Amino acid sequence: MKKISVAGIKENMLIAPDIYRMELELSEDINALPGQFVNVYLDDGAHLLPRPISICRAEDNRLTLVYRAVGVGTKIMAGLTEGDTLRVSDPLGNGFTLPESGTVLLVGGGVGVPPMLGTAIAAKAKGLNVIAAHGYRSELFLKEEFERVGQLLIATDDGSAGYHGTVVELLRSSDIPADTTVLSCGPKPMLKALVQYCEEKGLPVQVSLEERMGCGFGACVGCVCKLNQNGNIVQKRVCKDGPVFNGSEVIF
Numbered sequence: 001m002k003k004i005s006v007a008g009i010k011e012n013m014l015i016a017p018d019i020y021r022m023e024l025e026l027s028e029d030i031n032a033l034p035g036q037f038v039n040v041y042l043d044d045g046a047h048l049l050p051r052p053i054s055i056c057r058a059e060d061n062r063l064t065l066v067y068r069a070v071g072v073g074t075k076i077m078a079g080l081t082e083g084d085t086l087r088v089s090d091p092l093g094n095g096f097t098l099p100e101s102g103t104v105l106l107v108g109g110g111v112g113v114p115p116m117l118g119t120a121i122a123a124k125a126k127g128l129n130v131i132a133a134h135g136y137r138s139e140l141f142l143k144e145e146f147e148r149v150g151q152l153l154i155a156t157d158d159g160s161a162g163y164h165g166t167v168v169e170l171l172r173s174s175d176i177p178a179d180t181t182v183l184s185c186g187p188k189p190m191l192k193a194l195v196q197y198c199e200e201k202g203l204p205v206q207v208s209l210e211e212r213m214g215c216g217f218g219a220c221v222g223c224v225c226k227l228n229q230n231g232n233i234v235q236k237r238v239c240k241d242g243p244v245f246n247g248s249e250v251i252f
């Protein structure tokens with residue numbers, strides 16, 4: 001059984017409109033795989049369900065979460081300050097599988113960008129060539145952090161930075177090596193277009209899905225997605241069997 005720990009907040013900073021970076025300190029070291037998430041438990045009475053947030057970085061006993069304040073829970077998180085505490089689960093889900101060699105192309109969209117940072121750092125530590133390609137609405141975040149790890153391609157919806165358009169359109173006009181494995185997290189339309197691009201190019205692709213969750217740890221079947229595995233349609237729980245799946249099997 002995964003445990004829930006009380007973490008101390010060391011920093012909770014606004015880094016782009018409605019986007020916060022929260023640095024947490026736990027009493028024990030965190031063993032996380034790239035692409036895993038934690039459940040955040042808030043004391044907001046009427047909303048007992050956990051909020052799943054991807055692990056942006058985990059190092060020793062420090063955990064970084066980057067989140068968009070969209071509703072009741074994440075707005076409570078945004079109001080927390082240094083010295084406050086937050087209950088977080090152990091790392092959950094399966095995470096990305098890094099290839100043994102070659103290039104990893106990490107494609108993030110919106111708040112799908114944060115989990116790609118920890119993945120980029122793990123890929124670089126493994127000696128892989130790292131290319132990140134991110135799609136933002138407008139304002140950029142985590143740009144310098146990605147530039148420290150590898151090549152960064154940027155697309156924005158409004159053209160305020162980088163390529164004016166979607167990140168998949170940007171990839172279509174970029175030179176991506178043939179030995180590339182694609183790992184991605186972002187909104188479903190982006191993932192769907194990316195999987196199509198990868199199928200055309202013959203590139204393997206793993207996608208991290210976001211579903212509304214209930215229990216958050218595999219008990220309620222509130223987060224199912226559908227896969228096509230060799231012609232068989234199967235249901236999988238995003239929180240327990242995912243959130244990362246073989247992109248070519250996902251039925252969008």
Ligand SMILES: Cc1cc2nc3c(=O)[nH]c(=O)nc-3n(C[C@H](O)[C@H](O)[C@H](O)COP(=O)(O)OP(=O)(O)OC[C@H]3O[C@@H](n4cnc5c(N)ncnc54)[C@H](O)[C@@H]3O)c2cc1C
Pocket residue numbers: 037047049050051052053054055066067068069070071072073074075111114115209210211212213243
């Ligand atoms: C595996 C996973 C990783 C995620 N990682 C991030 C991240 O790194 N950064 C980030 O900003 N957001 C992330 N999200 C989305 C985040 O969980 C929701 O934005 C958040 O739960 C909304 O909670 P709220 O109370 O502010 O919103 P409300 O809409 O008030 O939430 C009401 C309820 O719906 C659930 N819910 C609402 N939206 C979602 C959603 N998109 N996915 C799952 N449950 C939802 C919440 O758990 C909550 O119980 C992730 C979601 C998943 C499934």
Ligand code: FES
Pocket residue numbers: 212213214215216217218219220221222223224237238239240
């Ligand atoms: S949220 Fe309950 S099984 Fe996934």
